[in-house]
Amino acid sequence: MTLSRRGEVDPFIVMDVMQAANQREAEGHRVIHMEVGQPGTPAPSLVRDEAAHALTTDKLGYAEALGLPALRTRIARHYGEAYGAEISPEQVVVTSGSSGGFQLAFLAAFDAGARIALAMPAYPAYRNILKALDLTMVPIRTGAAAGYQMTAQALDRAARETKLDGVLIASPANPTGAMISPEEIEAINDVARRHSLTLISDEIYHRLTYGTVPEATALATNREAIVINSFSKYYSMTGWRIGWMIVPEPMVRSIERLAQNLFISVPTLSQIAAIKAFNATAELERNFTVYMANREILMAGLPASGFRRLAPSDGAFYIYADVSDLTDDSEALCKRILAEANIAVTPGTDFDPKQGRSTLRFSFAGPTDHMAEAIDRLKKLQLVHA
Ligand SMILES: Cc1ncc(COP(=O)(O)O)c(C=O)c1O
Incomplete structure (x- = not known):
């Protein structure tokens, strides 16, 4: 063996x-x-009640690979409500936690050998999923003075010094909780555009912010960004294994084919129940x-x-x-x-x-x-x- x-x-x-x-x-x-x-x-209790109801009323078969249309529509609406961003339900992909989203995003955006910049320290699964998919992590260490976060300057320097294909940012980040200001996210997006880097933004800790730095989605200044999010943290649904991505429209069909083959679909029970999470504020x-x-x-x-x-x-x-x-x-x-x-x-x-x-x-x-x-x-x- x-x-x-x-x-x-x-x-x-x-x-x-x-x-x-x-x-x-x-x-x-x-x-x-x-x-x-x-x-x-x-x-939230609204989510649990909806799941209990669905258990007795729904057959709970496979769902569409990109997610239940009603959930995709509700997530798209959330972007208007929370960020004033217009997102079409077509751009929304429901995933098995954000973990499923990373696999789909990395596969759809990069070929084997691609090099992706990442501020360190970072959530360990980033580097481990990248490695498992034959992708290379390029660590960027900005240190305590920058809150260990990605900066436009550090990304620009890395892109000049080494070959890069993409960049992954997370704000707020795990393990630090540190955020990137909206202006810096915009500057990072500019650098990404200048060096033709695909930008992936992990926004799983959005809505869990303490007012020191305003919260901004990467989509506000980069319509080509891939945004990853989840019901695990703010929505308190870790074990339901459900998250979502917002992807540029030209990438949707590729992600759909990958999702069909890798996962078939995300658990239907979790999807039906998650629609109610937006009412549980x-x-x-x-x-x-x-x-x-x-x-x-x-x-x-x-x-x-x-x-x-x-x-x-x-x-x-x-x-x-x-x-x-x-x-x-x-x-x-x-x-x-x-x-x-x-x-x-x-x-x-x-x-x-x-x-x-x-x-x-x-x-x-x-x-x-x-x-x-x-x-x-x-x-x-x-x-x-x-
Ligand atoms: C930064 C970050 N991204 C993604 C995840 C994965 O979460 P899930 O797959 O439950 O959505 C976690 C989990 O701790 C995390 O901290």
Whole structure:
């Protein structure tokens, strides 16, 4: 038996941390989970009610490969309501989470060997999906001063120095929560156009923003952008495995053929129910106020607990800490925090195998009382600075 090289992608370290945390829980410890990036809340009740109804009234067969027309239409309407952007339902593709969207987007936009720029640290699946599809990630490290985010200047420099075919941006980003300003997104779009780069914008953390930087879709200044989004985060529907893309019209048929062959369709039950997610704003905003309170507790409490250098947490539910004054082995520090404080935290190596040895990510998607207790426990650890 042989195993392919492209199958040799990195594991999700966060899953290993979660397993270790669950093990401690099984041993009787009360662990605070700050490792996983998923809401602690279920799908909105309107969504769950609609799913229950569909279970008894719908046959729930295959759906169209590009998605149920009613859902595509509702998503297109959302772009008018949320961003004032006119999107045709034809441009909307429903996907199996944004994860399915990345596979379709990368396959439709790039041939094997293409080179895609990505700001590091980054959500690990980007680099792993790229590798599995024989595409090459070109890491761009702008550092703490730029909030670790992509900048037009860094992209322009990379495009001059090396061959590039595409660029992937994410605002707000995982693991940092840092955002890119609307003006900078426009400038990045200009650079992409100048160097003929396909731009993919991961907007999965939209609507989870704390007002420090305005939220903008890449579509506002680039009608050729591929926008990826999901019901997983703001809409609190991770396990329903449903997301969407907005793609330029000339790409739709290619994506349809790929989706037909790779997935046939996205689960029909999730699609019917997701239409209602857009009516659940009151419940979803209540979830959001919990994240706001959590963020305040951590932004005030983490520096007092020894985590002095935090990336701007403009959005999402993450805080990224530079711990180079504490350690050069973030995995060991995470193990210590779990063993001595019973708090599960993700080491930066998940998001940047090279420079993540001196960073950690705290997720604050859990309940507020857990955040306050986490700060108490971290203070008791008495972390020593170099
Ligand atoms: C930045 C980012 N993009 C995409 C995803 C994938 O989400 P899903 O496939 O559930 O839509 C995640 C999940 O954590 C993420 O953090």
